[in-house]
Amino acid sequence: MKQYILVLILFFSFQAHNQQTDFLVKPYLQIGKTSSPHSMQVLWHATVSNDVWLAEYKNNGETDWKRSEGQYVSTIAVGTVAPFYVYRTSFTSLKPGTLFQYRVSKNGKIVFSAEAKTIRSSEQSYRIAISGDMGAGTGTAKKVAYEIYKAKPDMVAIAGDLVYNRGLLSEYRAKFWPVYNKDDADTLGAPLMRSIPFVASVGNHDALGRDLNAFPEALAYYYFWDQPLNGLNGKEGGAFVPTLVGTDVNKKAFYDAAGERYPRMTNFSFDQGNAHWTIIDSNPYVDWNDSTLRDWVAKDLAAAANATWRFVLFHHPGFNSSRTHYEHQQMRLIAPILEKGKVDIVFAGHVHNYQRSYPMTFIPDNMGSQLVAGANNIKTGKLVNGRWTLDKKFDGKQNTRPNGVIYIVTGAGGQGLYNPEQQNDTDSWQRFTIKFVSTVHSFTLMDVNGKELTIKQVDFNGKEVDRVKITK
Numbered sequence: 001m002k003q004y005i006l007v008l009i010l011f012f013s014f015q016a017h018n019q020q021t022d023f024l025v026k027p028y029l030q031i032g033k034t035s036s037p038h039s040m041q042v043l044w045h046a047t048v049s050n051d052v053w054l055a056e057y058k059n060n061g062e063t064d065w066k067r068s069e070g071q072y073v074s075t076i077a078v079g080t081v082a083p084f085y086v087y088r089t090s091f092t093s094l095k096p097g098t099l100f101q102y103r104v105s106k107n108g109k110i111v112f113s114a115e116a117k118t119i120r121s122s123e124q125s126y127r128i129a130i131s132g133d134m135g136a137g138t139g140t141a142k143k144v145a146y147e148i149y150k151a152k153p154d155m156v157a158i159a160g161d162l163v164y165n166r167g168l169l170s171e172y173r174a175k176f177w178p179v180y181n182k183d184d185a186d187t188l189g190a191p192l193m194r195s196i197p198f199v200a201s202v203g204n205h206d207a208l209g210r211d212l213n214a215f216p217e218a219l220a221y222y223y224f225w226d227q228p229l230n231g232l233n234g235k236e237g238g239a240f241v242p243t244l245v246g247t248d249v250n251k252k253a254f255y256d257a258a259g260e261r262y263p264r265m266t267n268f269s270f271d272q273g274n275a276h277w278t279i280i281d282s283n284p285y286v287d288w289n290d291s292t293l294r295d296w297v298a299k300d301l302a303a304a305a306n307a308t309w310r311f312v313l314f315h316h317p318g319f320n321s322s323r324t325h326y327e328h329q330q331m332r333l334i335a336p337i338l339e340k341g342k343v344d345i346v347f348a349g350h351v352h353n354y355q356r357s358y359p360m361t362f363i364p365d366n367m368g369s370q371l372v373a374g375a376n377n378i379k380t381g382k383l384v385n386g387r388w389t390l391d392k393k394f395d396g397k398q399n400t401r402p403n404g405v406i407y408i409v410t411g412a413g414g415q416g417l418y419n420p421e422q423q424n425d426t427d428s429w430q431r432f433t434i435k436f437v438s439t440v441h442s443f444t445l446m447d448v449n450g451k452e453l454t455i456k457q458v459d460f461n462g463k464e465v466d467r468v469k470i471t472k
């Protein structure tokens, strides 16, 4: 009997070990390069091998499994990391706003299965969790992930600084996948990414490091994320794509890993339900004097005139009351474009706390003054003065129709909090700020129901710290 139990234990531990070694990163969802409510992209990472992989899916209630469309493999062979494969394939016949099941097989054997949510079509209501500066791998980042999971959103939007400290491949392995694509849900993380899509803007920690000799694993954003490619493909050294530094070998390894996503995948847009989202690269290397990207933002918003809501996501907040990073104001420069494009809310991170502005408009005095730091005169941001107009009648309770854009800083997703001393020191806030929560980590939860939306700020223990209603 003892021997029999021992054999059983050995068998199951072998099986468990096998499960672990099938993936370097288990399957996770992305909206893909051509986002639609009928499609979803699934990616997974595995060691280099001749294994035959198959992904299948079915909509809730269907009995037959459908094969995914296409299967693309990129080889990631950068730095001293053992080369591995990133697989990506598409589910293309999903029913908007419903659940679907999917499974992944290796060499004919099912090695992963999950249930997931599709993107909503225009008339369906939905919930989105938004936070920035999440990928620090801290205890609070993990608790925030767990609270997001418990809130059951349909999508997570990250306002940049996806992984600390340099956007490296190995940092994703240490701080990102184990938290947001964990097998089970608890205060150490949750199986979020396998069941709902994450979208993201790039932050300074994801995109500023461009020296592939010093950090060959940098810019891992481009090989791990799979987001729409409907933005502009800028030129290296041009107005909004910095020059890449590195030997030909290091550059080739990066280009091979990044594929068509580099450098296009930092400015893009997509629709979720009745809302249009525009994602913008707010890093200080972007030259907003150049009209190319400005025009793209204006055209993108104009093309979304029929959407009920327009949301914008980027990393560096233009309107921020924190003493930390107060001077990183370059995104104020496009406030008039966002106003003309009838943007409802701008979500940003970078500043590790929560702030909400009055509905407001802003006219910059000029194109701002460049700030630089360090021996290499690295651009850190711009000071942009100007004139703002605040809608102080809007209270988000009785008066729910804002006149202007509401700017939300939601950068308290896990990295160390900024300026807790300012939370109750209202004199230290800029006049555009109405709410400032800097003593607790938190995330934004937005429920969109037709022409009404509710925004809640929820702390890492699940407690609500702000709430506002907006109607059309």
Ligand SMILES: [Fe+2]
Residues within 6 Å of the ligand: 161, 203, 204, 205, 315, 349, 350, 351
């Ligand atoms: Fe940042």
